[in-house]
Amino acid sequence: MTRTCDILVVGGGIAGISAAARLAPDARVTVLERETAIGYHATGRSAAIFIANYGNATLRALNAASAPELAAPDFVEGSLLSERGELLVATEAEMPALERHLAESTGVEALTPAEALHLVPVLRAELIRGAAIERAASDIDVDRLLQGFARLLQAHGGTIVTGAEAARIGRAGRVWRVETAAGAFEAPVLVNAAGAWADAIARLAGVAPVGLKPLRRSAALLPAPDGRAVERWPLFAPVSETWYARPEAGKLMVSPADEDPVAPHDAWADEMVLAEGLDRFERMTTVRVTRVERSWAGLRSFVADRTPVVGFAPDAAGFFWLAGQGGYGVQTAPALSWLAADLVLGRQPRMPPAVVATLSPGRPGLAAGR
Incomplete structure (x- = not known):
């Protein structure tokens, strides 16, 4: 039996789970994770420290936008940060x-x-x-962050399916179809939050990779x-x-x-x-x-310019990139999850237009990496 929803998210790391949590209040969301648990790869092995001055100018803007939510999150009790330096x-x-x-x-x-x-x-x-x-550099409680987002997702009716590695991805009309060992899933929007596997997911879907x-x-x-x-x-x-x-x-x-x-x-x-x-x-x-x-x-x-890739693919309707976070995925998750939700749902982004442009999958800097 094929299960349908509004948005399919491929990848159950911090990027996919946090974006799905922010999408869930306004859409039916399903997360597909290839492993038996969420956060198995990069998320669960992160150095887990928030450093405001880490990364380029775009990443520092994302760090600044994420800091207040890590210090006073709306989905878990108490701060997710503890002083380290x-x-x-x-x-x-x-x-x-x-x-x-x-x-x-x-x-x-x-x-x-x-x-x-x-x-x-x-x-x-x-x-x-x-x-x-x-x-001000601080340790991040990654498990509370990830599980807090997962609970928020599920509280709004979202679903997480583990053991669901994508075997085939195709688009028929206005719907993406993902076939996995856990069944087939369909949705008009596919969010590619597959971490190190994001380019492989794109190729499977017939979408141009970004040079990850x-x-x-x-x-x-x-x-x-x-x-x-x-x-x-x-x-x-x-x-x-x-x-x-x-x-x-x-x-x-x-x-x-x-x-x-x-x-x-x-x-x-x-x-x-x-x-x-x-x-x-x-x-x-x-x-x-x-x-x-x-x-x-x-x-x-x-990717080539070491900046995340966030936005709809220029060559495939309904295919949304949320990838290339490098070593910044945990500390930028609050800002990127809101940005992804804003862009997917067609809302005015919370981040400045200049920052949104530097994250776009259509930016010139990605051409060399493809």
Whole structure:
């Protein structure tokens, strides 16, 4: 039996679930997720920190629009943010990059090397020449965010179908049809929120891809160095972002900040890449990595200009792109979910026209990636 609705959303990560939740009060919405649970891939493996100055100008506008909703959401009780801070340090060679970061950012304070070492005492004092801190950077409770949106979706009659990988996608007349192992589904509008698989979904639907490139990002969980209490430490990293570290449940999570191009898949950490990243971390700290308790990886998906793709495809009626969020998907989800709902439903977007234009699937910058 074919199930029908107004809007089909392919992808049950934070992008798809949040957009579906904002659409559900005004339309019948069904989310199709290939895995057995929502948030299985990039969402569930996110570093989960809100950094207002992370990304290009468009992403910073989305960050600013998302911040109030993360601090005081309308779909869960209490803030989704908790204070963390982001500390960037620089060697002598990295000082020009640090100065550019300070000049281009808001709410970021320059620190002396001594002040940086007071915050994170395992940094190598002899290497640090400067530092900067964004004190407002905050941990995001990703599970509460995702599950809150899922409950909001379902409270408005929306449906989530797991184990529903798209096998065939076609359009007949004004209706999209998606055939899955969980059955067939039809709707006039298809929202492509499939993360690293978004270009594959487009090709399956006969729609021109946007040049999405999945990039692997790895991480390792280490014991707290020398038994130190690390919970109050900020996220810390060199300004060149050749690694970063942050406290996690009394331990230290370290990432090589890798961006290795890979095919869409259930990602895992590459041992050599992880080892090289941990070596870079050791060189700038007094920590000696003797044991890795756990390692994992996720996929960050970008298009050529590293800006998300949000809007109706120029070459296919009713096909809506919500993809290319890269490493910003969780922290921009509140703003992008409202924007997606506004555009799909034909409402005046809440974001400024200039920002909406930079996100458009029809923008010239995507041509090279196709």
